[in-house]
Amino acid sequence: MQKLAIIGAGLSGTSLAAELAGSAEITIFEKSRGLGGRMATRRRAQASFDHGAQYFTIRDPHFRHRMDGAMQAGVVALWDGLLMERDETGQVRQSTDRHGRFVAVPAMSALARHLADGLAVLCSLQIQSVEGGPGDWYLTTKGGVYGPYDWVVSSAPAPQTQALLPLSALHKAALDQVRMSGCFTLMIDPPADTDLPFAACRLTGHPILGFIAANHSKPGRAPDPALVVHARNDWSQAHLDTAPDTVRDLMLEACRSLFPTIGWSEARMVDLHRWRYANVETPLGSPFLIDADRQLAACGDWCIGNRVEAAFLSGFHLAQALKALDPERDPPKASA
Numbered sequence: 246m247q248k249l250a251i252i253g254a255g256l257s258g259t260s261l262a263a264e265l266a267g268s269a270e271i272t273i274f275e276k277s278r279g280l281g282g283r284m285a286t287r288r289r290a291q292a293s294f295d296h297g298a299q300y301f302t303i304r305d306p307h308f309r310h311r312m313d314g315a316m317q318a319g320v321v322a323l324w325d326g327l328l329m330e331r332d333e334t335g336q337v338r339q340s341t342d343r344h345g346r347f348v349a350v351p352a353m354s355a356l357a358r359h360l361a362d363g364l365a366v367l368c369s370l371q372i373q374s375v376e377g378g379p380g381d382w383y384l385t386t387k388g389g390v391y392g393p394y395d396w397v398v399s400s401a402p403a404p405q406t407q408a409l410l411p412l413s414a415l416h417k418a419a420l421d422q423v424r425m426s427g428c429f430t431l432m433i434d435p436p437a438d439t440d441l442p443f444a445a446c447r448l449t450g451h452p453i454l455g456f457i458a459a460n461h462s463k464p465g466r467a468p469d470p471a472l473v474v475h476a477r478n479d480w481s482q483a484h485l486d487t488a489p490d491t492v493r494d495l496m497l498e499a500c501r502s503l504f505p506t507i508g509w510s511e512a513r514m515v516d517l518h519r520w521r522y523a524n525v526e527t528p529l530g531s532p533f534l535i536d537a538d539r540q541l542a543a544c545g546d547w548c549i550g551n552r553v554e555a556a557f558l559s560g561f562h563l564a565q566a567l568k569a570l571d572p573e574r575d576p577p578k579a580s581a
Contacts, residue, residue, distance in 0.1 A: 246270050247395040247571060250384055252372050252409065255282020256553060257544045257560040258400030259360035260311070264564030268571065271364055272391070274384065276371035280361060281354030282400075283523065284553065287432055288352075289514060292461070292471035294432040295353040296518050299445065299458050299473065300324050301553035302344040307561050308554045311360075312347065320359040322464040324348045326444020331503075333450030340447065350465035367391075375410055379540040396567065398542045400560065402522035403529070406543045416536050419529060423547050426482040428523035431474040431496050434514035439470040439507055453480050453499040474500060478524040485521065493517045525551045533563035537570060 247269050251258045254275035262271050279285075283297035303309050315321040324347060328340040349356035374385045375397050383392035399406040403423035412420070444462040448454045453476055460471040476484075476496055484492055493515065501509050525547050532549060535542040544563045549555035 248272075248393070249396045249398065249567075250274065250382065250391070250394040251398045251400060252384075253282060253400035253545075254280040254357055254361060254366055254368070255400055255545075256284055256357055256360075256556040257546065258282070258398075259357045259560070260557045261398065261400065261544055261560030261564050262364050263311075263360040264561055265567065266364060268568060269396075272394075273361060273364060273366045274370050274372055274386075274391075275366060275368045278369050279354055280357040280366065280368070282357065282556075283520065284349065284353040284357060286352035286354045287516070287518065289432075289434065289516070291434045291513055292467060292469050293352055294460050294471055294473050294516075295348070295458075295463070296430045296432055296473055297520070297523075298353055298553050299456065299475075300346040300348050300463075303347060303554065304344070305554055305558055308557050311557065311561075315349075315356060315359055318359065320349055320355050321347055322350050324444070324463050326459070326462040327442075329443040329446040331446055331448050331451070337446070348463045352466075372409060375541075379538070382540070396540045396542065398544065398563070400544050402545065403543075403547045404522065406545070410541050410543065411539070412534075412536055412541055413539065416534055416541075419534060420543075422527060423525075423529050424527035425522040425547060426478045426524045426526050427485050428478055428481045428520040429476040429484070429492050429496065430518045430520065431472075431476075431493065431500070432514070432516040432518065433472040433474065433500075433509075433512050435470050435472055436508045436511045436513075437470065439472075441472075441504075441507075448503070451477070451499070451503070453477060453496060454503070457500070457504075478526075481520075481523070485519065489517055489519070492519075522547075525549075525555075532559050533566065535563065535566055542567070 285297040382394045407420040445458040455477040456475040529548040533544045544559040546556035548559045
């Protein structure tokens with residue numbers, strides 16, 4: 246059985262691991278304290294906030310198969326709250342998007358934990374370098390060196406993958422074409438009597454904000470109001486190096502102007518998170534990247550597109566490719 250190191254415990258890394266469980270000896274390395282990547286949850290004393298992906302849709306049959314199992318396990322549920330859209334003129338109407346919106350329960354990060362259940366996951370370990378060669382790879386962290394591994398797979402965003410993996414010039418050139426943009430997220434614990442007329446609202450054409458959600462309206466969440474506000478990706482990208490307090494104040498002022506009846510000034514907490522790599526502007530154009538000669542690979546939503554489903558499918562399809570390359574697997578039987 247081959248030994249495989251996966252860098253990153255987001256949805257692409259954990260879906261890859263789930264598909265390879267039983268056919269490879271897997272270790273997942275995660276720099277954060279918990280799993281989920283951009284399907285993240287921030288917990289505070291008063292409330293919890295899904296400050297990354299807000300929900301996902303299910304369209305591909307492979308993804309549906311996995312999510313059916315997660316729903317049966319109580320890890321995924323339909324979020325049927327009212328989704329509104331605000332257009333450039335300020336008109337607000339119910340969204341015409343008829344795709345079902347699903348969330349993990351009790352937090353978005355629960356899906357990655359479900360997929361990685363029973364697997365070796367080492368958290369709070371940031372990989373600093375990958376050294377060695379095919380079948381003899383070593384991963385260096387501040388705490389020591391791990392290895393050897395037959396294969397190393399990065400599920401980190403494309404720029405981080407490119408900096409970390411010793412890929413061939415051809416594969417590095419492919420990663421050069423991927424473009425990602427950032428996003429700022431406000432997490433707001435408003436007054437207890439806060440009442441939004443929707444579960445979530447897309448803000449089309451607003452100069453700063455792109456999406457606002459009542460996190461407490463999702464299944465399995467505490468009832469106390471908890472608001473999550475995403476800035477536009479282009480605005481975020483232009484302000485990535487702006488002082489956090491300035492970004493926070495600009496976003497909060499935009500919230501006040503849009504929804505003046507909410508007691509923003511009485512909020513018990515306003516926290517800001519910066520996602521440096523949040524949105525896929527230009528994807529790789531292939532479900533995954535694989536360097537079979539060097540036994541290195543990469544996956545992530547940046548390979549396909551922005552949806553949560555894309556992250557899952559990238560890991561899923563890479564798993565099938567790695568299984569096909571495994572010399573220890575039985576060869577396919579000839580058909581009659």
